Amino acid sequence: MEIVFLGGAKEVGASCVLIKAGGKNILIDSGIRMKEDKLPNLQLLRELGGVDVCLISHAHLDHIGSLPLIAREYPHIFFYTNQPTKDLIKVLLYDSLRIMEIAEDEIPIYAEKNVEDLLDRTLTYGFNYTFEPVEGIRVTFFPAGHILGASMIFIQTQEGSILYTGDFSADKQLTVDRASVPKIRPDIVICESTYGDRLHTNRSFEEERLFNTIFEVISQGGKVLIPAFAIGRAQEVILILRNYMKKRKVSFNVFIDGMVREVIRVYRNNPTYLSSRYYKRVLKGEEIFLADNINVVSDKKQREEIISSSDPCVIISSSGMLTGGPSLFYAEKIVQSQNALVAITGYQDEEAPGRKLLELAELPESEKKINLNGKEYEVKCRVEKYGLSAHSDRDKILGFLATLRPRTVIFVHGSEDAISQISDMAVKELDANIVVPQNGEVNIISIERPRKQLSFFNVKTLNNQELLNEENLKLLWQYLVENKQESNHITAEHAILIWNGKDLLEKDEINRVFELLKKSVYFEQNPRKPYLFRILSAQELEEKLKPKPMEQNRMRELAFEMFAEYGLYKVGMNNENKVVTFYFNFPQVAKRLEEKIEEFEKLTLWKVDINPNINLTYASEYVNNLLKNYNVKLLKFSYNPVINAIMIRIKEKFEQMKNLSEKFLEETGVSLIFDVEENKQEEGINLQKNKMEQNKALLLIDLYFENEKDKIYKKSIKEGGKYIELSFVTPFVGEKYKDKLVQLSEKTGWDIRVSQTINQVEMINILSEILSKYNIEIQKNPSIYPTTREVKIKLSEDVDEDVLKRISEEFFERTGFYLKV
Numbered sequence: 001m002e003i004v005f006l007g008g009a010k011e012v013g014a015s016c017v018l019i020k021a022g023g024k025n026i027l028i029d030s031g032i033r034m035k036e037d038k039l040p041n042l043q044l045l046r047e048l049g050g051v052d053v054c055l056i057s058h059a060h061l062d063h064i065g066s067l068p069l070i071a072r073e074y075p076h077i078f079f080y081t082n083q084p085t086k087d088l089i090k091v092l093l094y095d096s097l098r099i100m101e102i103a104e105d106e107i108p109i110y111a112e113k114n115v116e117d118l119l120d121r122t123l124t125y126g127f128n129y130t131f132e133p134v135e136g137i138r139v140t141f142f143p144a145g146h147i148l149g150a151s152m153i154f155i156q157t158q159e160g161s162i163l164y165t166g167d168f169s170a171d172k173q174l175t176v177d178r179a180s181v182p183k184i185r186p187d188i189v190i191c192e193s194t195y196g197d198r199l200h201t202n203r204s205f206e207e208e209r210l211f212n213t214i215f216e217v218i219s220q221g222g223k224v225l226i227p228a229f230a231i232g233r234a235q236e237v238i239l240i241l242r243n244y245m246k247k248r249k250v251s252f253n254v255f256i257d258g259m260v261r262e263v264i265r266v267y268r269n270n271p272t273y274l275s276s277r278y279y280k281r282v283l284k285g286e287e288i289f290l291a292d293n294i295n296v297v298s299d300k301k302q303r304e305e306i307i308s309s310s311d312p313c314v315i316i317s318s319s320g321m322l323t324g325g326p327s328l329f330y331a332e333k334i335v336q337s338q339n340a341l342v343a344i345t346g347y348q349d350e351e352a353p354g355r356k357l358l359e360l361a362e363l364p365e366s367e368k369k370i371n372l373n374g375k376e377y378e379v380k381c382r383v384e385k386y387g388l389s390a391h392s393d394r395d396k397i398l399g400f401l402a403t404l405r406p407r408t409v410i411f412v413h414g415s416e417d418a419i420s421q422i423s424d425m426a427v428k429e430l431d432a433n434i435v436v437p438q439n440g441e442v443n444i445i446s447i448e449r450p451r452k453q454l455s456f457f458n459v460k461t462l463n464n465q466e467l468l469n470e471e472n473l474k475l476l477w478q479y480l481v482e483n484k485q486e487s488n489h490i491t492a493e494h495a496i497l498i499w500n501g502k503d504l505l506e507k508d509e510i511n512r513v514f515e516l517l518k519k520s521v522y523f524e525q526n527p528r529k530p531y532l533f534r535i536l537s538a539q540e541l542e543e544k545l546k547p548k549p550m551e552q553n554r555m556r557e558l559a560f561e562m563f564a565e566y567g568l569y570k571v572g573m574n575n576e577n578k579v580v581t582f583y584f585n586f587p588q589v590a591k592r593l594e595e596k597i598e599e600f601e602k603l604t605l606w607k608v609d610i611n612p613n614i615n616l617t618y619a620s621e622y623v624n625n626l627l628k629n630y631n632v633k634l635l636k637f638s639y640n641p642v643i644n645a646i647m648i649r650i651k652e653k654f655e656q657m658k659n660l661s662e663k664f665l666e667e668t669g670v671s672l673i674f675d676v677e678e679n680k681q682e683e684g685i686n687l688q689k690n691k692m693e694q695n696k697a698l699l700l701i702d703l704y705f706e707n708e709k710d711k712i713y714k715k716s717i718k719e720g721g722k723y724i725e726l727s728f729v730t731p732f733v734g735e736k737y738k739d740k741l742v743q744l745s746e747k748t749g750w751d752i753r754v755s756q757t758i759n760q761v762e763m764i765n766i767l768s769e770i771l772s773k774y775n776i777e778i779q780k781n782p783s784i785y786p787t788t789r790e791v792k793i794k795l796s797e798d799v800d801e802d803v804l805k806r807i808s809e810e811f812f813e814r815t816g817f818y819l820k821v
Helices: 042-047 067-073 083-102 112-120 203-219 233-248 260-269 276-283 300-308 326-334 353-362 394-404 416-429 473-482 492-500 507-519 538-545 552-566 587-604 616-628 657-668 677-683 694-704 731-748 760-772 801-815
Strands: 002-007 016-021 024-028 053-055 079-081 122-124 130-134 137-143 151-157 160-164 188-192 223-227 254-257 294-296 313-317 340-344 369-372 375-378 382-385 408-412 433-435 442-444 523-525 533-535 568-574 579-584 607-610 636-640 645-650 671-676 714-718 723-727 751-754 783-785 790-792 818-820
Touching (some): 016 160, 024 151, 067 079, 067 112, 079 083, 112 122, 203 223, 203 233, 203 313, 203 340, 203 382, 223 326, 233 254, 233 260, 233 294, 254 260, 254 326, 313 326, 326 369, 340 353, 353 369, 394 416, 408 416, 416 433, 473 492, 473 533, 492 507, 552 568, 552 579, 579 587, 587 607, 657 671, 723 731, 801 818
Parallel strands (some): 024 053, 053 079, 188 408, 223 313, 254 294, 723 751
Antiparallel strands (some): 002 016, 002 442, 016 024, 130 137, 137 151, 369 375, 523 533, 568 579, 636 645
8 A cells, every 4th residue: 555645744734645555546635735835746646647536524725725626637536525525615616716816926726617527526425424436445434523524534445444534623612523433443544733742722711711802802992803714713713702792691793704604604504514502503593603793794895894993893704824815904904903902713824924923922012013915014903822723632633543543643734843743752652653754755554464344334235216205214224123233323325325225316315315314213313413313223113102291391381271270370390200280279179170180191191190289379369359249358367278178257247158158169179167256256155054174174084085096185275265175196086086075075064176287297206107117218208288188208119019008007097197109
């Protein structure tokens, strides 16, 4: 195998590598340099036998700038990349054509026809899909991070496998996720080294520092210029500003100039290649880049108005190195202003004006001068550099290579210092042959035993003549499951290839099948890599097809639609167990709604629980309004949950009292008891001559209950000696001694009554005593519902049903309450 670098070795620019393997000449990228000697060594390419196929990693000019020349020189070959890269190539190369045509001192190196020809012969494939561009050569694109569509290129030949990293980022950015490759086993890795001599600062820290400095300048009425690469960096900076403005609740004008508008359109049109966060937002129809205060500059006139205006603003413009484009126009004006900032956020070539601007920081004020567009300017503005790199740093590169464990590593795409430092460290840390090539040198690499590769996807094609559609997608899924592909991932291209046996596909057909897979129940879209779909197993599909509980917000809306007229005022949700609690003003009405509640449960697949407590605020207002209709004033309102009755005190009787009580009970399920003040005055206190002295009466009560198992917790003389009240743990326990209380009343001459209050502390003590006999613990304190005579508990572990039955029976016997687990 021979590997020759026609550009890009010990430099950043003109990336172009020829791989001679399997009897084929494979070209990867063909860029330009940002200097006078622009082109890679295309004469050497001809001498080495030309090109059979060309693969493209991503759409930056240092990787694609001379592709039209390759298309013109080799009219028989095809170019391969993914769709967003092809779309960006179109934007970038047509813009380069325009710049070459208007430049007075530059002769265009290619014509529009060459760009058209290149695009016509560029075929696209998505990530993680293996195709065969020429016989015996298998190629797969993997996400490289960096910019939209950027790919690592994995090439498999009979002589060994090669991974070309292109430009890659091991860190997640806002617009795109980090580089991602499966468990491949490359024999050779051709690795970028742009930042092989340094470590990056924390990305979040740099983003915040950028915004803080910008806001400081804006607050002082100044202008900020951010020269940014139109592809990638500009979009990142826009999102940083948008996010921080929203977070800090501030706003200022941002203008976007240069190629950025067309690039934004490409980003929008290829949402599956965006980060998962923004992919979902674009699908919802959101505008993720532009806003009321973030606008694109439409023409030269607006550009001049922005720079001449006294209004503060931020300008994001290409080119990123100030080598041309509108950023150069803005820089000429802004560098002369003391109340301004030029924020450098990306790589600067050694000869670029952006690099020279950064170097001025160390010079005295009198020497801070820069040549822009052939004219010298005094630099008075602030110049700051921010680490927002879309490349991996030294440690991330070495870590990535360590996971791949290649036999040979070739470091390119970096300055001599960067490559020297990272290669020295790689020799010590990696068990691999380290190669640092020169441009034009033929590197012969022999691989005695090429590493075996794991099969990403290996299923025979069905060669079905029908189009893949909703009706026959199940057949495809069944075929994949039969071939033991459960949990494997598939792309739209894979689906078409297996179903129809077709490899070369139109974009529209790929998009159609992508949407088909996305809506299908047989496949599950990967949330982080939306171009991939996991094949569900038969068991997963069965589970997925089971009816699912209604989404909680929709369920809540339906609850009020169906039950608001019956007094539903609140809904509580236990999302984990899919239990909804209905709060009615008068919960007793729920007993009349059993069929309607059952219908709701069937519609939503949520279990309904009824809160047994009445809405006291509503009940009080409701009773007050009722009495107003009869010109009766409410003096006192209380509710007794044990007897489920509302007690109201009024001054005097009125004719409709009985009818009103009956009507209230019918409507609410709650008794309405009137306490009339005039009756109290008439009754007075019954002082019978034969009434036993009160202490003797209380002593007799103790003697009567001495041998009973239920305890009297309190004995009280009520209403100034009118009657004696006995308090049991609950009034339901007291009801068991009704006959005994009648006997006591006859012997003592006292009216003896049972208190309607509940001793909740003693109820919990009784429950704890019963549970301790069975060594059972509860997770938290019980919930006591007097109206329904229920105590609800949550056990810390499962308990046998027979044991639970015995516990419940004993608890009911001692308290008169039902135990609910």
